[in-house]
């Protein structure tokens with residue numbers, strides 16, 4: 203017996219070693235490159251400064267190619283056509299096979315809520331969700347953080363709070379409120395400190411220290427912004443409380459979505475946009491506000507409001523518009539009673555409105571997409587009570603920008619090129635983010651690698667990095683388009699469900 207054992211042992215050791223070798227070899231192949239254990243504090247899950255990534259499908263500024271991209275010290279150093287071919291300086295290659303490589307998404311409308319409301323969201327949770335979704339840059343809104351970002355001093359508080367907490371790059375919108383519109387030195391101080399532009403509300407914002415602006419305040423703001431050549435972004439709704447609406451508010455069932463919907467009709471958006479386009483005529487070349495730009499956030503009304511914007515564009519006004527994936531995905535008819543996760547303003551309208559909005563996206567009348575990720579705490583969303591009139595308005599979605607847009611978009615004929623234009627190139631130009639938004643030589647290596655054809659369920663097992671996953675109306679859905687890896691300035695910040703240990707995103711300040 204002993205003898206037999208001694209004979210079998212070397213043989214089995216040999217077999218085990220072989221098996222182990224093949225297993226490791228294959229699993230390395232599956233991982234596509236060796237995983238090296240990182241020390242705490244590292245910015246990247248791939249510890250090389252100089253490497254290539256290759257795939258059969260790379261969306262470059264010259265179109266989709268099969269080939270490789272050379273990344274060196276955070277920037278795109280070269281692009282080589284031909285799958286499997288790399289330049290002579292090959293050090294490390296990550297071969298993604300036929301996964302799709304494209305520029306990272308730039309989400310210009312995100313409420314990160316820090317400092318002051320970290321129980322709602324925060325720099326760490328928000329930017330980790332972004333990284334997990336292939337979003338490599340976000341631009342943070344000046345509310346619902348406390349204090350709101352309306353002066354140089356409050357921007358400094360933001361920057362302090364963001365230190366060592368951001369996993370992707372973050373730019374900041376300042377706020378235009380009556381106080382700094384009337385005292386332009388405060389506004390200039392805020393712009394000098396580096397906000398990419400300012401945002402205002404034409405209706406109550408729901409946040410006490412962010413009062414609404416009238417069109418007169420907006421004109422004051424625009425005359426300052428014209429000098430800086432930075433945009434004004436506007437929540438474009440003006441309250442039009444007709445008698446019948448007031449009555450409905452009192453009588454309708456607050457658990458029915460329609461009761462909320464009728465309280466914020468398209469005429470609110472139309473009224474605001476009418477006032478805005480009356481002002482944007484002066485932004486034309488030679489006009490008194492030349493250099494200023496008005497950007498309408500989260501357009502929901504695809505009828506009269508959109509027509510006003512199209513007409514202003516035709517005239518040559520400096521105006522642009524975004525919409526959000528929830529207006530392109532959901533329709534009011536299908537929102538269940540009591541499901542306040544869907545409450546936002548302006549509201550999600552009917553299916554016909556949604557289809558017209560898609561048409562406008564595909565025809566290029568909508569300039570870009572953004573999430574308007576605006577969570578709160580579950581208690582304020584009133585998930586248990588299900589009261590649409592009292593619940594906080596805001597959709598929680600940041601991590602799902604890409605799969606949600608793609609899932610609905612592909613059914614409407616959206617191409618991968620259009621998707622990237624709407625989520626990367628256009629937002630980069632709009633927010634003045636040089637060196638971002640395209641895979642082009644010299645640009646930041648801000649990249650998402652994803653599988654457009656892969657479907658997955660957003661179930662309880664799915665790794666969601668939002669602060670409050672239960673608030674997202676997308677939970678429970680089946681989506682197309684799985685994010686594999688995300689690079690920010692060459693750092694592999696997210697891979698296969700894991701984040702890099704250190705938060706190495708940088709704040710982006712306008713100069």
Ligand SMILES: NC(=O)NC(NC(N)=O)C(=O)[O-]
Nearest residue numbers: 313407408546547576595596
């Ligand atoms: N204070 C907010 O975050 N409001 C947001 N709320 C929404 N959209 O329902 C917004 O962007 O208007």
Ligand SMILES: [Zn+2]
Nearest residue numbers: 437499500547
């Ligand atoms: Zn808004």
Ligand SMILES: [Zn+2]
Nearest residue numbers: 311343574576
């Ligand atoms: Zn918002």
